[in-house]
Amino acid sequence: MPRGNDRRNLTRLPPQGLIVAVLALAGLSSSFMFTLVVPIQTRLPELLNASREDTAWVVTATLLSAAVTTPIAGRLGDMYGKRRIVLVLIAVMVAGSVIAALSPGIVGIIVGRALQGAVVGVVPLGISILRDVLHEKRIDSAIALISATLGVGGALGLPLSAVVADRSDWHVLFWISGGLGVVVFVLVLTIVPVSVLRTEGRFDFVGAAGLAAGLLAVLLAVSRGSEWGWASPLTLGLGVAGVVILLAWGWFELRIPEPLLDLRVAARRPVLLTNLASIAMGFALFSSQVSYPQMLELPASTGVGFGLPLLTASLVIMPSGIIMMLLSPLSGRLAHAVGPRILLVAGSVSLIVAYGFSLLWATEVWHLVIANILIGFGIGFGYAAMPMLIMRSVPPSETGASNGLNALSRSLGTSTAGAIIGVVLASMSVTTADGTQVPTAGAFQASFALGIGAAVIALVLALLIPARPVPMGGRPSLPDLPRR
Structure with a gap:
């Protein structure tokens, strides 16, 4: 059951416009992760001394991480506090940025990019925070602004990344993303109030593992199928396995008292x-x-x-x-x-x-x-x-x-x-x-x-x-x- 679901329990809130601005900046930083390496994508095989197929994981890792992390982070936010999980996701992104910035080889870059992808979950969590802390008349406009950051961050971040990649060492891109993450972390910690709306219960670890496995299999088949061959045993095997796992996951979620997602x-x-x-x-x-x-x-x-x-x-x-x-x-x-x-x-x-x-x-x-x-x-x-x-x-x-x-x-x-x-x-x-x-x-x-x-x-x-x-x-x- 939810507890503390009355907005009036929130006292001494910062100005609501400031809360919205901080969450919008968090959304911009998350969408920026997808265009961060676009300017150097074609040069990655040369920069990392690796094959083009291997360097494709620099982009794929972020995509997979974002897809898997987002729904799980949403449930964790409902249970343990949305602001707390937002801070965790931003901290993971900063850690990933530092790892990528310090890594000369492809393995460290892929690991760092996977960690960066986790920050995408701050957008749906930020939207949920708005419902908890804003006056009802301001919610729609604030949601529209946070939602817009999903496209705005990429559109504005692409020319910024292009300029940085053209005029300095490409590792600077990751130092910029890490610095941006630190700024956002501090702002969220000091400005965004703690949400008093929580859902009691135990976290569904089996459901989280099942969802992650199913999504990873399906998305790998979709994102890499053109390189592996759409009719290849690997692509078909992953696709079929992913669908089967997700069907089993849905059956399981409908039969437990505290599911990861209430289907x-x-x-x-x-x-x-x-x-x-x-x-x-x-x-x-x-x-x-x-x-x-x-x-x-x-x-x-x-x-x-x-x-x-x-x-x-x-x-x-x-x-x-x-x-x-x-x-x-x-x-x-x-x-x-x-x-x-x-x-x-x-x-x-x-x-x-x-x-x-x-x-x-x-x-x-x-x-x-x-x-x-x-x-x-x-x-x-x-x-x-x-x-x-x-x-x-x-x-x-x-x-x-x-x-x-x-x-x-x-x-x-x-x-x-x-x-x-x-x-x-x-x-x-x-x-x-x-x-x-x-x-x-x-x-x-x-x-x-x-x-x-x-x-x-x-x-x-x-x-x-x-x-x-x-x-x-x-x-x-x-x-x-x-x-x-």
Whole structure:
């Protein structure tokens, strides 16, 4: 049972705007981890004296760590205090940054990057903290701002990383991330209040291990399948094993009194549809982050690229992040006025328009600027709406775990997009005179079409979400299933 669930128990709170600002900075630092090594990704085999397949783990390790850690951290936050777990995640990120900064070889870099990925869990935990400590009238706008950091950190962090990697030793990137983590740790410790809402009980270690094993197997198959071969025994074995483990995990979770995730709550129509829409929305977002940078950076001689350096290309992508940030106050007011469901619908429509525009016009740099602005609107509205829908449909004792599951859903979408769009661009390619494989114009058109498809799925799911979810704080009524 929850204890201390009255916000009035919180005394001597810092200004609420300051709390929101600190949690937003924490969110920015977490999303920055995904673009940290993008400027040096193609140079990693040379820098680390390793094969390209091995250096791919520098990115994959962060992805896997984030996906596994986020839902587990959410449950730990519900049980032991959300701020406490936020501090632990930030400390793990700082440790990972230091390890990577001091490591000359690939093993230390991969270990450090895996530890850095854990910090992604601070975003859903931060959103849950807002519900506990903010005045109800401020919650929607604050959630919209924190949600926007998922896109803003990457869009703004990419040019910063490019400048640092171009003008100094690449290890400086990890010292910067570590320093940022220390600053955020101190601010969270001194500004963010301790949440008084806790859920009693024992932590489900078996459930955590099962979820981690299942997710790792599935995500490894998805993220590395293009290199290993989609029909290879390793890819198929991991994929099938992961699905089987997750099915067994779900069966187990429904039959224990204190599960890691209450699947009865997760199975409610508003929550289930929102999480499915999150997968589609994550796919639509990452489709642009894979295809647009490649198109901007490919040599103009290929006939499909613009030949821009990484820094210039990142500046073309950056408007999407700026739009997300500027939209957050408006998103909160709109959600309060018309409901987050309409916001998710508007975001999906904007993504459809963005990719439709790219299908028709993608021959000038300014065309991609317009497309990225539209994507900023789509992701800004969509990412703001999803945690609001979750928070309105789950009891207060489940906010951390439920937001963690929603963040995991977005990660599944982005991981799938990275694999599928990567396969499309690689398979629909031609060999240039110097022997380089480059995607064709048709490959980019197919990528945009897949983005439209994902956005359409998100739109349909958004329209199916009930207009009036369970009021905040109410426990949903679900049919009882047998427990052991």
